[in-house]
Amino acid sequence: MTTIPLLLPSQAVGQPTIYELSKITGSLYISNAVTASNQCILSYYNITTVINASVEVENTFFEDIQYVYVPVSDTPTSYIYDFFDPIADRIHSVEMKQGRTLLHCAAGVSRSPALCLAYLMKYHSMTLLEAHTWTKACRPIIRPNNGFWEQLINYEFKLFSNNTIYMVNSPVGMIPNIYENEVNLMMSM
Template structure:
């Protein structure tokens, strides 16, 4: 895995960017022409710069967290900023789950991408994108509500329900023995 990816800003569209909190630096904000930031963390304060509007949504990266209540609000804000000629950066702590989920929701609502297309679009631009399974369930419900269909479903795996787009990763995971009775468990499942 390329750990440098965690400190980079990924360009999702001509006006939408995705990153970790570590990448949110004054010089980068200016270089990318970012005018608005959506901060999806509990503990990281907003960057205080002139001419930079920041919104903070205090939410944890946990499958039970109700991020879907912010899908429309964030997507509408990103679109509004774009219509006024601005650029938005969405970040969480690692730029993997919460922020990626919001970018995917935006692409579904305003670019009319299916959930599967939106996920792979983000994944191509930021390979560490990996929303947790609870956020996947919320995205699946959102896709059905706004597009009237589903392109991704949850499937059974040895880890419990996962989105079908994670099946290949699960097949390639390494197991190790946890007791003498031949019980096995996954080594660091990526979706928590």
């Protein structure tokens, strides 16, 4: 087996390297499509299930790994809500069998983090704000698109009858309130 230089999340500075997985829980990782197609990395992290949340990336199938396909485009009009429960359930099921899940999309920025946030709300009883704060600390490049945010906000309300994040009007359109300061700063430059 070839050894590849890996930066572990705790060693990373700034954005993840092309071969880096971001560890979210003891059994859940997020990455981009390039990483998800690297058998050495999947083996190194003992990944047993790969969830591909994209339409443009084909799975690279490896023996002893189960694959789940979530055909969603990264556009604000794409409907991801119907995948929140089944994907969260699948991640939880893999964890209960002592397996590990790699959740990926093309870049590991929008679709896979949106599914991760839903999982953390459902199975770790985190609010959407807590789930986002946690996931962003583990993978700083996450940024679900605004359509996914709206669906996550609806999902949080379904789970908890309360919202910790909401959409607000801004100079660049509707955005999650957690991005208000960033947009205001950008607009003042």
